[in-house]
Amino acid sequence: MDSTHNVDSLSPSREEVLPLLEQVHIKGLSLQLNNSKSRKDLMETTRALFLALETPMEAIVRMAWAEKPLVPLIYTAMNLNLFAKMNENGASPKNVRELAEMTDSDPILLGRILKHLAAMSFVKETGPDIYTNTRLSKSMLHPDHSSSIPFLETTFSKNFTALPKFLLDTKYRNCTDPMKSAFQAGHDTTLSAFEWFSTTPGQLELLTTHMAGYNRTLTRWMDKGCYPVEKNLGIGLSKEEEAVLLVDVGGGSGHDILDFHKQYSGISGRLILQDRPDVIASTKDFPDRIEKMPYDFFTEQPIKGARAYYLHFILHDWPDSTCLDILKNLKPALKKGYSKILINEYVVPAQNAHYSVTGLDIMMMSLFASMERTExxxxxxxxxxxxxxxVAIWTYERGTDSLIEVELP
Ligand SMILES: C[S@@+](CC[C@H](N)C(=O)[O-])C[C@H]1O[C@@H](n2cnc3c(N)ncnc32)[C@H](O)[C@@H]1O
Structure with a gap:
């Protein structure tokens, strides 16, 4: 039976729904799927329409018990190698009993997990208790996408759970001490997050593979049409043999500098990857042009007069006072009128920030007592x-990060 509930000020309204419906129609007609602005525009309008149709309690149910267990369930499915098993035998649909046997799990338990994953459109139920992969679950077979799940589940879920009590205990003051954040409360540790990553087996690898995978799926400053690399870094580059083109400070696994090398092999100059000694030791082999250098950015930058010092997702890990220490250690290395610092971070807009940015801000708050920053x-x-x-702030797409180009005054 269709129900027509009481209409009150909290119910979905025609005034809100109908204009959005019209916009979805208009944007749908002009959609260019390979143009990410056009695609995201339609996606956001469609999302606004979906939310306008939802009652408040439907929204609470969705957020609190439909979406909340998703990452833990996906992580569990990955531990069972479920998505890979679903892809076997030509990815044909498989029933729960077969999948339970293939993954050595209880069919009743697995059936419950799959029902929810299907209800949330993560996998597809093609018949009663028969499942197949979707585009989304298939992405879990690719490390660029799958590496985020174990990291987010093992590292972040505890911070988020600990956050309300932590904020209550700290009397709702903005936390700026990385040694006292929801991370320490959630993980019951006195270590900083980076110390914990280094000393907890497997975590360092999870961090670096997550960062590499996450970055590889985004539009980036070095992609054609974003930041004018040839013009701003190539032209005027020193011709000396020892000239350094780019130093990737805190570059993690080196995925950025490797991609930079691949895209800009036509520009001469040395490329140097710097990070903590344990991170550098864990990196794979690179082309000869990329030099690896253990370096602590709380000490003075040893590479002087490079064309560019690149800091990607470094400063958002730290409160202002610590960022200042990092920048002060870099400043003496800059050659006036020649060197640049390229800070690749989100610049939170004054209004209507995207959830990918605001959510990351809360992540930074709970993990490092740090923040995403406005202009x-x-x-x-x-x-x-x-x-x-x-000198300039290059923002190429809403909801993606920006490049802040910095020089000596
Ligand atoms: C959020 S990750 C960003 C990694 C990389 N730039 C990227 O965008 O994928 C922060 C990086 O800072 C490095 N880091 C933390 N403390 C450091 C220090 N004192 N000196 C050098 N690197 C450090 C970490 O090891 C990690 O690789």
């Missing part, structure tokens, strides 16, 4: 406090 906050940190000059 105003970046200017205060880089210009007023560190005494550097922002």
């Amino acid at each position: 105003e906050a970046w200017r205060k940190l880089i210009e007023e406090e560190a005494g550097l000059k922002i």
Whole structure:
């Protein structure tokens, strides 16, 4: 029986729904799937339409018990190698008993997990208790996508669970001490997050593979049409044999500098990857042009006068006072009128920030007592406090990160 519930001010309204419906129609007609702006525009309008149709309690149910167990269930399915098993025998649909046998699990338990994954459109139920992979579950067979799940589940879920009590205990003050964040409360540790990553078996690898995978799936500053690499870094580059083109400071597994090397092999100059000694030791082999260097960015930068010092997702890991230490250690290495610092981070817009940015901000708060920054906050940190000059902020797409181009004033 269709039900027509009481209509009150909390119910979905025609005034909200109908214009969105019209916009979805218009944007749908002009959709260019290979144009990410066009695709995301339609996606966001469709999402707004979906939310406008939802009652508040439907939204609470969705958030609190439909979406919340998703990452733990996907992680469990990955531990069972379920998505790979579903892909066997030509990816034909398989029933739960068969899948339970293939994964050595209880069919009743597996059936319950798969029912929810199907209800949330992560896998597809093609018949009663018969399942096949979707585009999404198939992506779990690719490390660029799958590596985030174990990291997010083992590292972040505890921080988020600990956050409400942590904020209550700290009397709702903005936390800026990386040694006292929801991370320590959630993991019951006195270590900083980076110390914990280094000393907890497997975590360092999870961090670096997650960062590599996450970055590889985004539009990036070095992609054609974003930041003018040839013009801004190539032209005017020193012709000396020892000239350094780019230093990737805190570059993790080296995925960025490797991609930079692949895209810009036509520009000369050395490429140097720097990170903590244990991270550098864990990196794979690179082409000869990429030099590896253990370096602590709380000490003075040893490579002087490079064309560019690149910091990707470094400063968002730290509160302002620590960012200032990192920038002060970099500043003496800059050659005036020649060297740049390229800070690759989100710049949170003053209004209507995308959830991928705001959610990351809460992640940074709970993990490192740090933050995503607005343009105003970046200017205060880089210009007023560190005494550097922002030449330009390159933002290529809403909800993706930006490149802040910095020089000596
Ligand atoms: C969020 S990750 C970003 C990694 C990489 N730039 C990227 O975008 O994928 C932060 C990086 O900072 C490195 N890091 C943390 N403390 C450091 C220190 N004192 N000196 C050098 N690197 C450090 C970490 O090991 C990690 O690789």
